[in-house]
Amino acid sequence: MTTLGTKELLKDWADINWKLVRKRIINLRQRIYRATGNRQWNNVLSLMKLMLHSYSNLLLSVIKVTLENQGKKTAGIDNQKVLTQISHFNQ
Template sequence: MYMSKTEQQFRVEWKNDIPICIGLESNQQWKDIKWKQVERVVYKLQTRIYKAKSRGDYKAVRRLQKTLTNSRSAKLLATRKVTQDNQGKKTAS
Protein backbone atom coordinates (compact mmCIF):
# COMPACT_ATOMS: atom_id res chain seq x y z
CA MET A 1 0.00 0.00 0.00
CA TYR A 2 1.32 3.47 -0.91
CA MET A 3 1.80 5.86 1.99
CA SER A 4 2.31 9.58 1.49
CA LYS A 5 4.94 11.47 3.47
CA THR A 6 2.25 12.80 5.78
CA GLU A 7 1.00 9.28 6.44
CA GLN A 8 4.58 8.17 7.10
CA GLN A 9 5.07 11.00 9.59
CA PHE A 10 1.75 10.43 11.37
CA ARG A 11 -0.23 7.29 11.92
CA VAL A 12 -3.29 8.05 9.80
CA GLU A 13 -6.68 6.41 9.80
CA TRP A 14 -9.21 7.09 7.03
CA LYS A 15 -12.89 7.77 7.81
CA ASN A 16 -15.33 8.83 5.09
CA ASP A 17 -12.40 9.69 2.77
CA ILE A 18 -10.98 12.03 5.44
CA PRO A 19 -7.52 11.36 6.87
CA ILE A 20 -7.58 11.27 10.67
CA CYS A 21 -4.22 11.52 12.39
CA ILE A 22 -4.21 9.10 15.32
CA GLY A 23 -0.70 9.66 16.60
CA LEU A 24 2.87 10.59 15.99
CA GLU A 25 5.37 7.98 14.95
CA SER A 26 7.04 6.66 18.07
CA ASN A 27 10.47 8.03 17.19
CA GLN A 28 9.25 11.51 16.27
CA GLN A 29 10.07 14.49 18.45
CA TRP A 30 8.11 17.72 18.95
CA LYS A 31 10.77 19.69 17.07
CA ASP A 32 10.50 17.35 14.07
CA ILE A 33 6.78 17.92 13.44
CA LYS A 34 6.12 19.46 10.02
CA TRP A 35 3.95 22.36 11.17
CA LYS A 36 3.03 23.52 7.66
CA GLN A 37 1.43 20.13 7.00
CA VAL A 38 -0.40 20.20 10.33
CA GLU A 39 -1.68 23.72 9.60
CA ARG A 40 -2.74 22.67 6.09
CA VAL A 41 -4.79 19.71 7.40
CA VAL A 42 -6.58 21.94 9.93
CA TYR A 43 -7.15 24.70 7.35
CA LYS A 44 -8.61 22.25 4.83
CA LEU A 45 -11.03 20.86 7.41
CA GLN A 46 -12.06 24.37 8.43
CA THR A 47 -12.62 25.26 4.77
CA ARG A 48 -14.77 22.16 4.28
CA ILE A 49 -16.84 23.12 7.34
CA TYR A 50 -17.38 26.62 5.92
CA LYS A 51 -18.41 25.27 2.51
CA ALA A 52 -20.82 22.74 4.03
CA LYS A 53 -22.39 25.49 6.17
CA SER A 54 -22.69 27.77 3.12
CA ARG A 55 -24.65 25.15 1.20
CA GLY A 56 -26.81 24.32 4.23
CA ASP A 57 -25.53 20.77 4.75
CA TYR A 58 -25.71 20.73 8.55
CA LYS A 59 -25.19 16.99 8.82
CA ALA A 60 -21.84 17.37 7.04
CA VAL A 61 -21.01 20.41 9.19
CA ARG A 62 -21.53 18.41 12.38
CA ARG A 63 -19.52 15.45 11.05
CA LEU A 64 -16.65 17.67 9.93
CA GLN A 65 -16.66 19.57 13.24
CA LYS A 66 -16.39 16.28 15.07
CA THR A 67 -13.59 15.20 12.76
CA LEU A 68 -11.72 18.46 13.38
CA THR A 69 -12.23 18.25 17.14
CA ASN A 70 -10.86 14.71 17.24
CA SER A 71 -8.04 15.21 14.75
CA ARG A 72 -4.49 14.91 16.00
CA SER A 73 -3.47 17.83 13.79
CA ALA A 74 -5.91 20.19 15.53
CA LYS A 75 -4.73 19.00 18.93
CA LEU A 76 -1.08 19.48 17.99
CA LEU A 77 -1.76 22.97 16.64
CA ALA A 78 -3.79 23.97 19.71
CA THR A 79 -1.07 22.68 22.02
CA ARG A 80 1.58 24.61 20.12
CA LYS A 81 -0.45 27.82 20.23
CA VAL A 82 -1.02 27.56 23.98
CA THR A 83 2.52 26.53 24.91
CA GLN A 84 4.65 28.45 22.42
CA ASP A 85 2.79 31.11 20.46
CA ASN A 86 0.73 32.69 23.27
CA GLN A 87 3.58 33.70 25.56
CA GLY A 88 3.16 36.84 27.62
CA LYS A 89 0.55 38.69 29.61
CA LYS A 90 -1.89 39.32 26.73
CA THR A 91 -2.73 35.66 26.10
CA ALA A 92 -6.41 36.01 27.03
CA SER A 93 -7.19 38.80 24.58
Protein backbone atom coordinates in the same frame (compact mmCIF):
# COMPACT_ATOMS: atom_id res chain seq x y z
CA MET B 1 -2.16 4.41 24.95
CA THR B 2 -3.83 6.18 22.05
CA THR B 3 -1.73 8.10 19.56
CA LEU B 4 -4.58 10.09 17.96
CA GLY B 5 -3.91 9.10 14.38
CA THR B 6 -0.14 8.78 14.37
CA LYS B 7 1.58 5.60 13.33
CA GLU B 8 4.41 6.03 15.82
CA LEU B 9 5.07 8.21 18.83
CA LEU B 10 6.95 11.44 18.17
CA LYS B 11 10.19 11.93 20.03
CA ASP B 12 10.73 15.63 19.37
CA TRP B 13 8.78 18.70 18.21
CA ALA B 14 11.27 19.08 15.36
CA ASP B 15 10.03 15.76 13.92
CA ILE B 16 6.60 17.26 13.20
CA ASN B 17 5.86 18.43 9.67
CA TRP B 18 4.26 21.75 10.66
CA LYS B 19 3.47 22.75 7.09
CA LEU B 20 1.38 19.60 6.66
CA VAL B 21 -0.31 20.10 10.05
CA ARG B 22 -1.37 23.65 9.13
CA LYS B 23 -2.51 22.53 5.67
CA ARG B 24 -4.74 19.79 7.14
CA ILE B 25 -6.41 22.19 9.57
CA ILE B 26 -6.93 24.91 6.96
CA ASN B 27 -8.47 22.34 4.62
CA LEU B 28 -10.81 21.06 7.32
CA ARG B 29 -11.85 24.60 8.29
CA GLN B 30 -12.63 25.38 4.65
CA ARG B 31 -14.73 22.23 4.34
CA ILE B 32 -16.71 23.21 7.45
CA TYR B 33 -17.21 26.74 6.07
CA ARG B 34 -18.44 25.45 2.69
CA ALA B 35 -20.79 22.91 4.28
CA THR B 36 -22.22 25.64 6.54
CA GLY B 37 -22.78 27.92 3.55
CA ASN B 38 -24.58 25.10 1.74
CA ARG B 39 -26.64 24.36 4.85
CA GLN B 40 -25.44 20.76 4.95
CA TRP B 41 -25.86 20.45 8.71
CA ASN B 42 -25.17 16.70 8.96
CA ASN B 43 -21.93 17.23 7.06
CA VAL B 44 -21.02 20.20 9.29
CA LEU B 45 -21.59 18.06 12.37
CA SER B 46 -19.43 15.24 10.99
CA LEU B 47 -16.64 17.62 10.02
CA MET B 48 -16.70 19.32 13.42
CA LYS B 49 -16.42 15.93 15.10
CA LEU B 50 -13.50 15.14 12.81
CA MET B 51 -11.87 18.43 13.82
CA LEU B 52 -12.29 17.64 17.51
CA HIS B 53 -10.57 14.27 17.11
CA SER B 54 -7.86 15.53 14.75
CA TYR B 55 -4.24 15.03 15.80
CA SER B 56 -3.25 18.09 13.75
CA ASN B 57 -5.77 20.19 15.67
CA LEU B 58 -4.31 18.92 18.94
CA LEU B 59 -0.79 19.89 17.86
CA LEU B 60 -1.83 23.39 16.81
CA SER B 61 -3.76 23.84 20.06
CA VAL B 62 -0.70 22.94 22.12
CA ILE B 63 1.40 25.41 20.11
CA LYS B 64 -1.16 28.18 20.65
CA VAL B 65 -1.22 27.60 24.41
CA THR B 66 2.52 27.17 24.91
CA LEU B 67 4.13 29.54 22.42
CA GLU B 68 1.61 32.09 21.16
CA ASN B 69 -0.43 32.71 24.30
CA GLN B 70 0.29 35.93 26.22
CA GLY B 71 0.33 33.93 29.44
CA LYS B 72 3.27 31.80 28.29
CA LYS B 73 5.62 33.67 30.62
CA THR B 74 3.51 32.80 33.64
CA ALA B 75 4.65 29.70 35.47
CA GLY B 76 2.08 26.94 35.82
CA ILE B 77 1.24 24.73 38.75
CA ASP B 78 4.61 23.00 38.35
CA ASN B 79 6.52 26.34 38.35
CA GLN B 80 7.73 25.61 34.81
CA LYS B 81 7.71 28.04 31.88
CA VAL B 82 7.81 27.07 28.20
CA LEU B 83 9.84 29.73 26.44
CA THR B 84 11.68 27.72 23.79
CA GLN B 85 10.98 28.50 20.16
CA ILE B 86 10.15 25.83 17.68
CA SER B 87 11.89 27.00 14.55
CA HIS B 88 10.12 24.42 12.38
CA PHE B 89 6.71 25.75 13.41
CA ASN B 90 7.36 29.12 11.80
CA GLN B 91 8.16 27.68 8.38
